[in-house]
Amino acid sequence: MRNVKKNLAILVVVILSLAGVAGTAAAADFKMPRGRWWENPRVVREVGLTPGQQEQIHQLVYQHAEVMIGLNADVKRAELRLGELARSESFDEQAVRKAWAEYQAARQQLENERFDLLVAIRKVLSAQQWKKLDELKRLYRQRRRPPQGQRPGRNPYRQPPAGQQPPPPPPGGQPYGPAPVR
Helix, strand or coil: CHHHHHHHHHHHHHHHHHHHHHHHHHCCCCCCCCCCHHHCHHHHHHHCCCHHHHHHHHHHHHHHHHHHHHHHHHHHHHHHHHHHHHHCCCCCHHHHHHHHHHHHHHHHHHHHHHHHHHHHHHHHCCHHHHHHHHHHHHHHHHHHCCCCCCCCCCCCCCCCCCCCCCCCCCCCCCCCCCCCCC
16 A cells, blocks of 8 residues: 555656646747846847837736746645645545646646736737747757757867866867867
């Protein structure tokens, strides 16, 4: 019986993790850039945001952020209750199922609020501005991705510390340091 409880608790944790990943992956095409993008001079220039649009977006983000802070706290509380019930010695399946439903409802409310914010921002932007913002997001995402075969944070061209052998050069790349001048 103890193994069944342990396995169920592990299953609940895995499902919680997957629920977060699946929710974000499904809406990947309908997301805003991170941070206060409407204040970034490059974004403002390239998208063509007017000062009025910037102010509208700022107000929308602020209003929705206030609501989302409370909704996020609700999600965390529901997650905490669910975890506690799943790990409890006196396992109560009905209570765990109820806690799971409460957790899902809290997550759904938070996601609905995020979606409402996106829709409100979309209504502030013209179709052309939305398209340009989407292009900028895609470009930024591509730049952040490390080159294929290179680990993030590893510079294949750096000089090794004194007394150490350098690692082999990257496939097709020059050995460490600038390319030789010929």
